[in-house]
Amino acid sequence: MKGFLGRISMVLLTLIVALAFYSLVLEPEFLTVKYLELSNDKGLRVLFFSDLHMNRLYSFHERLIKKAKELNPDYIVFGGDAIKQNTNFEDLERFFTSLSEIAPVYAVVGNWDFEKLTEIKAVYRNSGVRLLEGNTVKLAGDTGFINLVGMPLSEKYATPASNDVLLVSHYPHAVARYYGPDPIICLSGHTHGGQFYIPLLSDIILKSRYPLLKGEGKFGTYRVFVTNGVGSWAHLRFLAPPQFVVLDF
Template sequence: MHRLLSGALSTEKLIVKIANLPPSLDGIKLVQMSDFHYDNGRLSEKMLTEAIAVSNAASPDLVILTGDYVNTVAKPIHQLALKLKNLQSRYGVYAVLGNHDIYYPSSRLEITNALKNTGINVLWNQIAYPLGEKLPLVGLADFYSREFNPELIMNQLDSTTPRLLLSHNPDTAEILKNWRVDLQLSGHTHGGQIVIPGLGPAILYYIKILEKIPKKIRRKLPFLRQTHAILRHWQWSEGLHQVGNNQLYVNRGLGTYLPGRLFCPPEVTIITLAGR
C-alpha cells in the first residue's frame, strides 16, 4: 500500500499495570505487531522494514504477533516469514493466527510451519512460559475457528496467577470476562481505518445511521451485515480498554485496505509492564 493511503508508521508506547506482577518482571518490555496482510501490495516493503527496525531498536524482552499475516492465499507467508526472522528479542517471538490465516483449510498448517521454521512460536489453544511460570502467555485459536474454546485453556491456570493473552479478534474479550486476563493483545480491526478526530472510528457512526433504517430493509443491506461480521464491539477498535476486570489492547495493524487510512496510522506498539 502506498504511504499516501496508509500514512506514516506510528510507534505507540504505553505502560500497563499488572496486579501481583512478580518484582523480577517489573519493567518487562513487549513489542506487538499485527495484521500484516502481506499480499497484493497491502503492506509496503519499506513499512515492513521500518516496523522491524523500530521493534529491534526497542530491545524488547518479547515480541508478539497477533495474526493476519496474509490476505487469502498462504503462499506469501514464506517471504514474510524470512523477513520476520530479523526480529530480535530476549525471550523470543510468539504469535497467534487470525481469520485470514485460516481462509483455506490448508492455510493454518502452511502458515504455522513457515513461522516456526524461522523460529517464531505459534500458539493455538496453548500456554507458553517465555517469561517464567509466574506470568504465562496464553494463545487462543482464532475466534472464527471451530477450535476456539477458551474454557479448555483458561481453566488450566490458577485464578491467582497473572497472565497475558493473545487473541486476534478483540470481540473475544467479552467472552473472556469469565476469567482473569491481565492483558489481552488483539488486532483485527485496523483501528477502523478511518477515524474522526475526537470522536473515534467513523464506522461507529455509519452503523448508527444504518440501524435507524427499518429492520425489514436493513436485513437486505449487505453493508450492515458485513460490519457486524468483522466486529461487534467497534468501540474497542484501537488502544487500551477496560473490559470487566480485564485489560484489552487493540493494535491498529500494519496492512491497509482500500480506500486507505485517515487519522489511523499503521502501528508498532511498545508495552512496558509494571506491578501495582
C-alpha cells in the same frame, strides 16, 4: 456566481486530492508506537503488533524490523492476519525470521491466516515463530514472569495459569471465550482501528460489531487494548496509522 462556484469546486477538488494522497500514500507508511507501562516489577518488555497483511516484502517491512530492534523487546507477540491475497510466503518467512533474530516471537491465528493455515504454520515453523492456538506459555523477565495466553481463533480456552495473564487474541470479542484469572490486559487487532477512521461517525456505525474499535477500553471487567495493526486490506489509512504496542511489565 459561476466564478464563485468554480472557486468552491476547485477548493473541494484540491481537498479531495490532498485527502486521497494522504490516505493512500502517506499515512499507511507512518509507523507509530504506543507505550503501555503496566508494572515495573518483572523487568520484561513485550512488543505487540497485528494485521501485517503482507503481499511482498518492501521498505516499510524493513522499517518495521528496524524499529522492532530499536525497541529492544524481550519478546515479540503477533496478533494474527499475516497474509492477504497473493502473499509471497518466502518474503513472509524472511520477515518473521528477521523478527525471531531480535527476540522470541509468538503468534495467534487471524481470520485471513485460517484460509492458508498449512502455509502459515510452515512459515512460522521455518522462521522460529511459536504459534499459540489455545496455549499458555511463561515469559520470563529479569525479576519475574507473566503468563502469555494465546486464544484460538474461534474456540473457548481455559488457561491453567493462576495469575499474571497477558491475554492475546485476534478478535477483540474473543475475551468472551476466555476462562481464567482476570488478565493484566487483553490485546487484539482485527479492526485496523477502523482503517479509514472518522471520529464519532466510525464509532457509531461500527458500534454494534466492534464495541471498541481501537485504543484502550473495557470488555466487561477486562482491560483491553485494540491496536490499529500495521497493514491494511488496501493501502489505505486515515486517522488510524500503523502501530506497534510496547508493554513494560
